[in-house]
Amino acid sequence: MELFIQQVINGLSLGGIYALIALGYTMVYGIIELINFAHGDVYTMGSFFSIAIIGLLDASGQLHGLPLLLVLAVTLAGAMILCGIVGVLLERLAYRRLRNAPRLAPLITAIGASFILENIMQLWRGPSPIPFPSVVPNVTWHFGGVNLSSNEVLVVVMALALMAMLQIFIYNTRLGKAMRATAQDRDAAQLMGININMTIALTFFIGSALAGVGGFVSGIYYGSTWFYNGFEAGLKAFTAAVLGGIGNVAGAMLGGFVIGMVESLTAGFISDQWATVAVFLLLVLVLIFRPSGLLGEVLPDKV
Amino acid sequence: MSRRSLARFVALAAILSMFGTSAAVMPAQAADQVIKIGIDLPVSGADASDGIPTQNGAALAVDEANAHAPKGIKFAVDALDDAVGGVHNPQQGATNIRSLAADPAVMGVVGPFNSNVAAAEIPVSNESGLPLISPSNTNPTLTKTAKYRTAHPNEITYFRVCATDDVQGKAGAEFAKTLGLKKVYIIDDNETYGLGLANVFEKDFKEMGGAVLGHDHITANQQDFKALLTKVAATKPDAVYYGGTTSTGGGLVRQQMGAAGMDPAKVKYEGGDGISDAEFIKVAGDAANNSYYTVAAPNAAKSASAQAFINAYKAKYHSDIGAYSANGYVAAQVIIAAAEKAIKANGGKAPTRAQVLKNIQNTSGFKSIIGTFGFDKNGDTTSPVIALWTIKNGAQDFVHQINVSTK
Numbered sequence A: 001m002e003l004f005i006q007q008v009i010n011g012l013s014l015g016g017i018y019a020l021i022a023l024g025y026t027m028v029y030g031i032i033e034l035i036n037f038a039h040g041d042v043y044t045m046g047s048f049f050s051i052a053i054i055g056l057l058d059a060s061g062q063l064h065g066l067p068l069l070l071v072l073a074v075t076l077a078g079a080m081i082l083c084g085i086v087g088v089l090l091e092r093l094a095y096r097r098l099r100n101a102p103r104l105a106p107l108i109t110a111i112g113a114s115f116i117l118e119n120i121m122q123l124w125r126g127p128s129p130i131p132f133p134s135v136v137p138n139v140t141w142h143f144g145g146v147n148l149s150s151n152e153v154l155v156v157v158m159a160l161a162l163m164a165m166l167q168i169f170i171y172n173t174r175l176g177k178a179m180r181a182t183a184q185d186r187d188a189a190q191l192m193g194i195n196i197n198m199t200i201a202l203t204f205f206i207g208s209a210l211a212g213v214g215g216f217v218s219g220i221y222y223g224s225t226w227f228y229n230g231f232e233a234g235l236k237a238f239t240a241a242v243l244g245g246i247g248n249v250a251g252a253m254l255g256g257f258v259i260g261m262v263e264s265l266t267a268g269f270i271s272d273q274w275a276t277v278a279v280f281l282l283l284v285l286v287l288i289f290r291p292s293g294l295l296g297e298v299l300p301d302k303v
Numbered sequence B: 001m002s003r004r005s006l007a008r009f010v011a012l013a014a015i016l017s018m019f020g021t022s023a024a025v026m027p028a029q030a031a032d033q034v035i036k037i038g039i040d041l042p043v044s045g046a047d048a049s050d051g052i053p054t055q056n057g058a059a060l061a062v063d064e065a066n067a068h069a070p071k072g073i074k075f076a077v078d079a080l081d082d083a084v085g086g087v088h089n090p091q092q093g094a095t096n097i098r099s100l101a102a103d104p105a106v107m108g109v110v111g112p113f114n115s116n117v118a119a120a121e122i123p124v125s126n127e128s129g130l131p132l133i134s135p136s137n138t139n140p141t142l143t144k145t146a147k148y149r150t151a152h153p154n155e156i157t158y159f160r161v162c163a164t165d166d167v168q169g170k171a172g173a174e175f176a177k178t179l180g181l182k183k184v185y186i187i188d189d190n191e192t193y194g195l196g197l198a199n200v201f202e203k204d205f206k207e208m209g210g211a212v213l214g215h216d217h218i219t220a221n222q223q224d225f226k227a228l229l230t231k232v233a234a235t236k237p238d239a240v241y242y243g244g245t246t247s248t249g250g251g252l253v254r255q256q257m258g259a260a261g262m263d264p265a266k267v268k269y270e271g272g273d274g275i276s277d278a279e280f281i282k283v284a285g286d287a288a289n290n291s292y293y294t295v296a297a298p299n300a301a302k303s304a305s306a307q308a309f310i311n312a313y314k315a316k317y318h319s320d321i322g323a324y325s326a327n328g329y330v331a332a333q334v335i336i337a338a339a340e341k342a343i344k345a346n347g348g349k350a351p352t353r354a355q356v357l358k359n360i361q362n363t364s365g366f367k368s369i370i371g372t373f374g375f376d377k378n379g380d381t382t383s384p385v386i387a388l389w390t391i392k393n394g395a396q397d398f399v400h401q402i403n404v405s406t407k
Helices: A002-032 A039-056 A065-098 A104-125 A150-172 A174-184 A186-191 A196-222 A229-244 A249-269 A272-289 B003-018 B045-067 B090-101 B115-128 B165-178 B192-207 B226-234 B250-257 B278-288 B304-317 B325-345 B353-361
Strands: A140-143 A146-149 B033-041 B073-081 B106-110 B132-134 B158-160 B183-188 B211-217 B239-243 B268-271 B291-295 B366-368 B371-373 B385-392 B395-403
Touching: A002 A039, A002 A146, A002 A150, A002 A174, A002 A196, A002 A229, A002 A249, A002 B226, A039 A065, A039 A104, A039 A196, A039 A229, A065 A104, A065 A196, A104 A229, A146 A150, A150 A174, A150 A196, A150 A249, A174 A186, A174 A196, A186 A196, A229 A249, A229 A272, A249 A272, A249 B226, A272 B211, A272 B226, B033 B045, B033 B090, B033 B325, B045 B073, B045 B106, B045 B278, B045 B304, B045 B325, B073 B090, B073 B325, B090 B106, B090 B115, B106 B325, B106 B353, B115 B132, B115 B158, B115 B192, B132 B325, B165 B192, B165 B239, B165 B268, B165 B291, B165 B385, B183 B192, B183 B226, B192 B211, B192 B239, B211 B226, B226 B250, B239 B250, B250 B268, B250 B278, B278 B291, B278 B385, B278 B395, B304 B325, B325 B353, B325 B366
Parallel strands: B033 B073, B033 B106, B106 B132, B132 B158, B183 B211, B183 B239, B239 B268, B268 B291
Antiparallel strands: A140 A146, B291 B385, B366 B371, B385 B395
């Protein structure tokens, strides 16, 4: 039982990271129906930016109190803004011109953008795993035989808080309303005076900034990163978005946690090798029996 | 120079002198015949810390050979990289050997580094007759069975100067015993090398009375090992044995053990030569301490005859030798010696690849900085050595070494 709870904790923290990435997938898909394959690499860039910023702040060793909060705040804000900019640039340079092209064109472009980002990171920091500065003290609490560390709590709390904020933003602000309108009918939204280029760019900015948060917390959680990290994490997060119902914010979060949990329980109780198999098996089953995902609404096809 | 070519030379000189140009042209004698030593190792990415020191060793041997090369002969290096995206890649390795085999000037190849790459390269080498000498492949089936010699099952074109995993795994198990380990959990990377080594370790450790708590495989490009390691921690092992390389997860597994409830200061970590690179310490960080590993090559620093090599290496590359630098150096020397012998037999002319292969096959009593050895009927060294190492205070530390030849 203790082991089971421990694996659930592992699964939740892994799922929190997937969820943060999945939010970006789902937002971008929701608004322009593009599977942004470069999104996983934006997540890795979040880790890389964080390492660079912590390096610039000259922070080393474990920090406590005010310096820790300052470093955390500056790093997080920096990683979010920089990742947001990467996302906006991707949209502006790679996807905007293809907005009305056949769907395959932007998809292939997204895969190309993913390779470009990966290779930029490889040239920047080399192809080996890079240690993430351990500035955040990791406190472990013991509950009987179960260990809970502050890093695990950080990942889950961060994911839930950001999802809540995003939900409020989308449903309770003017910009959120513009976003929903653009997602529903781009032409009609434009006729109503919504600047759709701005709105789509904003969607990319927010989605990528959330991936930046994911990159930051995963760096703290794992203590290392490398340029290729985003490939598999991106694939799993995309699966999470589809599982939860692509285009649905709460669904992305739910999908992320479900996938993290399935992966971790399979690795813990069956075999590590079957973890990925189990994740995709679940995806296939959900798509067969609930094609629009767990929380997705059944929409009639666009004519 | 043979009499016939001398006659030609004189005739040519006479003709040239008639045009009054002999003074200008004569000193530029016929260009040296180039004999190439191919090198195929992973020299980029996470595997570079294995590949580069080995490649440097081989290149040093070629440099030294040029200092006293037979007249009219020049040795050159043709080095290729078999890593793709930072990790050794069997397909890339086979492509490299194919391109080296297409160049008739290449007489032999030092490499590959990884056993699964060798499994893809041996068929190409076997078909083309291009000798391969690996400094570090330890999987026993590469030589001891004919399954990779697809074109000519009885022709040996693949050799190695290191020991194999049947003895490395056994030495690892004995090592675990002397460290007082009773309960071990085994993890491997499911590659030719990692899985093979882990299986030998498991069998021998059990035979010696040790308990194996479980044996799991990880997959390539995996980043999160916490679920697996939480399961491992629940079995309360004395140590985790890892079969595989740093680039396939050896460093990350060690690094994440602490977070999964296994204090690296208490739970030991043991592996084979796959974690003998500097990269392991970099990736695992502080957790690298209290790790132990075997290397299928002697510690060159302990051998008096290797001091000149170590100094020359330091002078040229401004760094210490790697675990397989000396093996790379010796592998290149074997090819060069075989080529020189053939040159002598040819009266100074460049040899054919078949002649060089024949001479490599007949190598025996070869004196080198890793001992005196030859190749047996399968292409294995007759003098395999296993060295045992540990990591202390973030640095590699030699423990001892044993000669494991069965004869």
